[in-house]
Amino acid sequence: MTLKIRFNAQIVIPIFVNMKKLLYLIIPIALIGCDDGDLIVEDLDFDGAAVQACDIPVDEVISDYLFYIVDDSDNETTSLAINTTNPIITESGTYGPFSLTTNNFEYRKLNGSAGTTYYCNDVPPSSPTTVQIFTGEAGSVTIESIIIEDDNDGIDALDEGIDLNDLSLSLDTDGDGIPNYKDMDDDGDNVFTEDELNSTDSSIVVDTDGDGIPNYLDNDDDGDGILTIQEDLNGDLVPANDIIGSVANYLNDQATTTASPAITEYRPHRYTNTATLNITIEDLTAVSNSREIIIASYNFGTYVRTIIISETPTF
Numbered sequence: 001m002t003l004k005i006r007f008n009a010q011i012v013i014p015i016f017v018n019m020k021k022l023l024y025l026i027i028p029i030a031l032i033g034c035d036d037g038d039l040i041v042e043d044l045d046f047d048g049a050a051v052q053a054c055d056i057p058v059d060e061v062i063s064d065y066l067f068y069i070v071d072d073s074d075n076e077t078t079s080l081a082i083n084t085t086n087p088i089i090t091e092s093g094t095y096g097p098f099s100l101t102t103n104n105f106e107y108r109k110l111n112g113s114a115g116t117t118y119y120c121n122d123v124p125p126s127s128p129t130t131v132q133i134f135t136g137e138a139g140s141v142t143i144e145s146i147i148i149e150d151d152n153d154g155i156d157a158l159d160e161g162i163d164l165n166d167l168s169l170s171l172d173t174d175g176d177g178i179p180n181y182k183d184m185d186d187d188g189d190n191v192f193t194e195d196e197l198n199s200t201d202s203s204i205v206v207d208t209d210g211d212g213i214p215n216y217l218d219n220d221d222d223g224d225g226i227l228t229i230q231e232d233l234n235g236d237l238v239p240a241n242d243i244i245g246s247v248a249n250y251l252n253d254q255a256t257t258t259a260s261p262a263i264t265e266y267r268p269h270r271y272t273n274t275a276t277l278n279i280t281i282e283d284l285t286a287v288s289n290s291r292e293i294i295i296a297s298y299n300f301g302t303y304v305r306t307i308i309i310s311e312t313p314t315f
């Protein structure tokens, strides 16, 4: 038979049970509100609390992940340990199913708040103590990963020639190997894109030499025949601070001195990398002693990690 239990207004979780399992389900529900120290678990719903993870190195591939949620308002936690060599944190895709027979799901009810140091320790903390543990006995974990990289340079990625079907085909104006949507210096002139836009309204095109190419995509901004990157006379990779008169030489077509020796380096670049992992468990069976909860589709939660990638393109 199929039983539907409504845990809250948003979620209806169908539970497939035989009569024996139905009996187990009724016991915990019947005990809600009892003050006998026994089971007080209503459901495993964390109402969208943030999923956290133990240390995931930026530039190292790991195979053991521990995701967890701490809800101190109810003194409860859940955790999910996944062992996989799939690139779940570095490449967009749908990963799994990972079986709970070889990976580990737990729900814990504690006798106090877990705080911020409950997980990710070599030695488990002595307090708070566990009132009850539900352990995942069966289920299939699916991780849907969405990785988004962006230079946050003031131009929307959709206006930077991003190819959403194949990122490797995205526009790369300066040919430095970093496509425009994550290149903070799109024209490779060592003046960052955000510094080549109108400072108060990025929708106002700045085109100093009037050649129809906005400055952030123009590697000779003043059209004097000397590349902007080579108008960096002091060689510090910042053309903006080489000034004769009132404007920088790279914006002054009357200033035509070329750096000597020639500039042969790009400035260091950086962009953000945000990984969003939506984690669900199908056909979750969680067991605590003789009690069992079966959930057809369990939303574990969403883990989000943002890191900054530093990269200096080859000149």
Ligand SMILES: [Ca+2]
Pocket (backbone or CB within 6 Å): 172, 173, 174, 175, 176, 177, 178, 179, 180, 183, 185, 186
């Ligand atoms: Ca580029």
Ligand SMILES: [Ca+2]
Pocket (backbone or CB within 6 Å): 151, 153, 155, 160, 179, 180, 181, 182, 183, 184, 185, 186, 193
């Ligand atoms: Ca860019």
Ligand SMILES: [Ca+2]
Pocket (backbone or CB within 6 Å): 187, 189, 191, 196, 215, 216, 217, 218, 219, 220, 221, 228
């Ligand atoms: Ca430029």
Ligand SMILES: [Ca+2]
Pocket (backbone or CB within 6 Å): 222, 224, 226, 231, 249, 250, 251, 252, 253, 254, 255, 256
């Ligand atoms: Ca100039």
